[in-house]
Amino acid sequence: MAFVGTLFAAVGRLSVRYRWAIVAAWLAGAVAAMALLPSLSNVTQSDNTSFLPASAPSEQAARLASPLQGASLTAVTVVAAASGGPLTAADQLAIARLSSALSRVGRVVVVRDAGQSADGQAEQLTVLAALAQSGGLATAQQATLVAGLREIIRAAALPAGLVAHTAGTVATRVDNNASSTKTGGQVQWFSIIFVIALLIAVFRSALAPLIAVLPALVVVLVAERLTAEAAVHGLGVSQIASLLLIVLVLGAGTDYALFLMFRVREEMRAGLPPGGAGPAAAGGKASTAAAGGKASTAAAGGKASTAAAGGKASTAASPKERCHEAIVLAVARVGETITFSAGILVAALLSLATASFSLYSGLAAPLAIAIALMLIAGLTLLPALLAICGPVAFWPSSVRPGGGRAGWWGGACARIVRRPVATLTAGLVVFCGLAVASASYLAAGFGGPATAPAGSDSARGDSLLARHFPQTAANPTLVVLRLRRPAWADPAAVAEAGRQLAADPQFTAVSGPLDANGTALTPAQYAALYATHGPPRAMTAAARLPRAGLAAYESYRASGSYVSADGYTISFATSLAAGNPAATAAARAVPAVRAAAARAARAAGASASGVTGQAPFTYDVAQLSDSDLRTVIPIAIAVIAVLLAVVMRSLVAPLYLIASVVLSYFAALGLTVLLFVGVAGQPGLTFILPFLLFMFLLALGEDYNVLVMTRIREEARRLPLREAVGQALSVTGTTVTSAGLVLAGTFGVLAIVGSSSAGPQNVRTIVDVGVGLALGVLMDTFLVRTLLVPSAVVLIGRWNWWPSALCRGAAVPGHGRPPAITCRG
Helix, strand or coil, X not given: CHHHHHHHHHHHHHHHHCHHHHHHHHHHHHHHHHHHCCCXXXXXXXXXXXXXXXXXXXXXXXXXXXXXXXXXXXXXXXXXXXXXXXXXXXXXXXXXXXXXXXXXXXXXXXXXXXXXXXXXXXXXXXXXXXXXXXXXXXXXXXXXXXXXXXXXXXXXXXXXXXXXXXXXXXXXXXHHHHHHHHHHHHHHHHHHHHHHHHHHHHHCCCCHHHHHXXXXXXXXXXXXXXXXXXXXXXXXXXXXXXXXXXXXXXXXXXXXXXXXXXXXXXXXXXXXXXXXXXXXXXXXXXXXXXXXXXXXXXXXXXXXXXXXXXXXXXXXXXHHHHHHHHHHHHHHHHHHHHHHHHHHHHHHHHHHHHCCCHHHHHHHHHHHHXXXXXXXXXXXXXXXXXXXXXXXHHCCXXXXXXXXXCCHHHHHHHHXXXXXXXXXXXXXXXXXXXXXXXXXXXXXXXXXXXXXXXXXXXXXXXXXXXXXXXXXXXXXXXXXXXXXXXXXXXXXXXXHHHHXXXXXXXXXXXXXXXXXXXXXXXXXXHHHHHHHHCCHHHCCCCCCCCHHHHHHHHHHHHHHHCECCCCXXXXXXXXXXXXXXXXXXXXXXXXXXXXXXXXXXXXXXXXEEEEECHHHHHHHHHHHHHHXXXXXXXXXXXXXXXXXXXXXXXXXXXXXXXXXXXXXXXXHHHHHHHHHHHHCCCCCEECHHHHHHHHHHHHHHHHXXXXXXXXXXXXXXXXXXXXXXHHHHHHHHHXXXXXXXXXXXXXXXXXXXXXXHCCCCCHHHHHHHHHHHHXXXXXXXXXXXXXXXXXXXXXXXXXXXXXXXXXXXXXXXXXXXXXXXXXXX
């Protein structure tokens, strides 16, 4: 494949020659993106429910409940409460003025008075607005709406002792999005600091780590803004895209930087006329550079050699010229590795587009765009930065010919794989044992935005709801029924459904149309109040009955939150016996809760029933996630296997490389189960972990496979296979382990920083994902890629390269015929 080397050598030459223009173009693009395009965290959707397909039972229940607030309207609750006792006449007048002012906020259709609390100290207002119902545009519009409502509340000049706050799902979601933006920024900067600190130790240089990280940082800025702009125009973007984009680009970008920079340093230390394919310049023999160019004489030797980087004939090359030549040769040698590593990752990410669950499918485009940009930056911006800095990039580390030393881990691995049978057997025993533990995996819920960040406006509003309106708390599980006659025409059916639900062991508390604010009404009272006042949704707080009938009047008026305008759709707010709707136990109880709702529907003679809320949504999400895991992963494996076959020029190597990833995945999942379920006592692992763990190990693990295997193939052209494996591990060991530590560290930062900044419901999810992925990457890096896979290469021998010419012992262009032992180990 001489053409491939020539192509990447040309890319290297262009990057060196036009280095200043390339750096200026990338920086200008980043500045323009920051100035002109929106932030990704501001447009991602943070509500899992919007990612479910229409066929999910939760979505069907949500559609059934839509008449309760309007099929295409978004509801935000505003709670006004007096701190010193019941609402006064002045308080009620101020609330009426506030309601009128809120109705003038952009996109608000109507503000509905949802009634007064049973204790007389608070009143609910339901703001209905015409917003997009899902996706990035919906999130942006919700944030604007809530900000507008809060501005009106701040400007309302409420009487002393009267406070008002936004509450409910939408307000909580907006505050969680703002918190996620802060968390994303913290993860980004802490990850950068960690990566730079680690790379300083790896390179023993002050400038090299900054050069390695800068392209990834530029790509994060550009990719986030481009994806956000696409989201505004309709691209589905997952709620976790922002955090994962940061981690993935920093991890993959640093991988590509290490691949290239270690090779540049290796070529400079080797003493070759940099870019030359032949003997070192110090040896004094003539050699022609792989990348082409005009003749120049290498500094260390006295005889002619053709320089890779081009230029006029000279008797001695300066250190910077030699560095430029080394950059061209490094790009020629590892450009293919970087390209296929990125291509494999992009292919794995694009396979997510086949998922039904949009939390996964919404990762495909954003992350694939980011990695594609990272590939371009790795082949242009990174070489350009290295060319500008020259040898100073590695100062004070030595890059003189013969300088430096091999990393200890690579040398240790080379010695260990001299006993391939023992190494492979021991590894398989350990990994298979951990894989068995993965059978104990139990799926737990995804935290989601049920709990608002401490101190936020929505947290204060939710607290007022729980105190004064316990029946309509911020996170109820709603049982929705579609009646055959309006509720006021057949209140006995409503009462029967309420009794059925209250008697069911699945619920600890139930409220509905006949006890909306805590004051119970009989069916006869309800029918009489309808005859006097009409539908409850048409009532206002302006008219008040005599004190003797006020409690029943307020209860009937509050029932408008549970009864649609036409009276056919009713709901009951329930508290689950299984506990918090965000808990795993509540999600597991959903089938029984749905069965209870069906029994209530039969008792009331209803035509349809459904259950909506966080627990049923979480249950449906987990079921859909498991289904996608079984669908997407085979597609990803097939695509990646094809790409591996192309880059390896082999049909055999991809088989055990993919098998190694599968084993690594189950072992990592088993270790995480032992740690969090067995030791920490969690009820299960967040359902998203197995999916992300497989995708990251499958895609990023193959980065290291490609690097190690292509280097083994390169060395096998001139050495017996055992020696080729040892040599390849010696020169790539530091690269692989450093890259693995960087990636694992970024996931660790996600777990530490993300959990410290997240709301209570999200902490376990972030810790599970961060720690699980970090453990998986460390195991994959230090054991699978550098010990088990090389041992398999040695044992399989010549069949590694079948059916390529290298397996048959044929001549390899530019390298002559390899020794006969090459393919036999």
